[in-house]
Amino acid sequence: MSDALTAVLDWVAVLCLLAGAMLSFVASVGLIRFPDLLSRMHTAAKPQVLGLLLVLVGIGLRLLPEETGIFTVGTLAVVGLFQVITVPVAAHIAARVGYRTGRIDEDLLVADELFDRLESEDRATGTRRYRASE
Amino acid sequence: MTRPPATRPERVQALRRRLGKVQIPIALGMTVVWMLLFDGFRLREESLGLLVLGFGVSVLIMVVFPLPPVSEGFRFHPWQFLRLLVYFFVQMVQSSFQVTWQTFTPGPVLSSVIAVRMRTDSELMLVCTSIALSVIPGSVVVEVGQPEHVLYIHHLGTRDEAGTERARRDTWRLEERIVRALGTRVDIAKLEAAETVGTESA
Numbered sequence: 001m002s003d004a005l006t007a008v009l010d011w012v013a014v015l016c017l018l019a020g021a022m023l024s025f026v027a028s029v030g031l032i033r034f035p036d037l038l039s040r041m042h043t044a045a046k047p048q049v050l051g052l053l054l055v056l057v058g059i060g061l062r063l064l065p066e067e068t069g070i071f072t073v074g075t076l077a078v079v080g081l082f083q084v085i086t087v088p089v090a091a092h093i094a095a096r097v098g099y100r101t102g103r104i105d106e107d108l109l110v111a112d113e114l115f116d117r118l119e120s121e122d123r124a125t126g127t128r129r130y131r132a133s134e
Numbered sequence: 135m136t137r138p139p140a141t142r143p144e145r146v147q148a149l150r151r152r153l154g155k156v157q158i159p160i161a162l163g164m165t166v167v168w169m170l171l172f173d174g175f176r177l178r179e180e181s182l183g184l185l186v187l188g189f190g191v192s193v194l195i196m197v198v199f200p201l202p203p204v205s206e207g208f209r210f211h212p213w214q215f216l217r218l219l220v221y222f223f224v225q226m227v228q229s230s231f232q233v234t235w236q237t238f239t240p241g242p243v244l245s246s247v248i249a250v251r252m253r254t255d256s257e258l259m260l261v262c263t264s265i266a267l268s269v270i271p272g273s274v275v276v277e278v279g280q281p282e283h284v285l286y287i288h289h290l291g292t293r294d295e296a297g298t299e300r301a302r303r304d305t306w307r308l309e310e311r312i313v314r315a316l317g318t319r320v321d322i323a324k325l326e327a328a329e330t331v332g333t334e335s336a
């Protein structure tokens with residue numbers, strides 16, 4: 001591989017790594033800044049995914065010119081794949097539990113179309129599980 | 135019915151039944167992951183052995199832990215899948231910037247929980263849509279309304295009625311992309327039928 005191409009790849013890799021790190025930084029700022037659980041989920045779970053993917057691409061580009069033999073682009077692809085598949089599951093469970101146990105700030109919600117459904121479910125079963133804060 | 139046969143044939147039959155439950159496409163997918171993990175795609179002497187071993191392990195896993203089949207199955211449309219990937223990445227980058235913007239602008243950020251009814255009955259499409267929604271920043275699936283396939287989505291940064299409507303349309307567009315890329319013919323037909331009804335009522 002020519003030197004010029006290696007240099008270009010290096011720079012692209014550096015940019016990817018930097019952008020990925022920035023996105024992860026934004027995620028951590030969002031964690032502190034947002035007031036309630038559901039909003040925090042957005043930053044905790046998301047820019048991070050794109051950030052991680054960018055970091056992986058950056059590492060992959062750095063790996064292309066040299067053979068390390070320890071891990072390769074294939075390994076990185078597996079890391080990315082499983083991250084994309086598993087993050088939604090964790091996010092969904094946390095969001096669901098948070099909602100059902102009343103850990104949300106209703107003043108920040110413009111519309112809440114789930115509330116009616118859960119309420120009618122409550123009436124049907126005769127229980128009162130949701131909105132513990134009320 | 136006569137008495138149950140002796141133990142040995144019974145075992146063979148049970149094994150055969152379990153082998154019948156092995157789903158070849160999923161086994162192939164597991165083999166690909168195996169190859170990626172062991173760097174099997176770089177050609178060397180043991181590559182073929184890795185391939186055979188990987189497939190063997192996948193089949194063994196599915197024999198020991200049998201799972202119900204993926205319900206209605208799916209159909210892979212390469213061109214539409216490419217469009218889905220492009221759409222997905224554009225959405226992801228766009229919403230990442232949006233969330234970044236919302237993070238650094240002062241003042242409270244409003245959000246909403248909206249109900250979006252899926253237009254196809256396929257469970258697989260529902261799962262794919264919710265995974266994609268969860269990976270794209272700005273939306274989290276809070277609850278899935280089971281019998282009627284409704285997704286309840288928490289959407290960040292929707293300030294008013296127009297915002298929630300936009301979020302709903304975005305979700306439908308994502309669903310459409312996914313169904314067109316991976317849906318069976320029945321799913322696509324249902325989607326198109328629902329779309330014509332939707333435009334008439336709107």
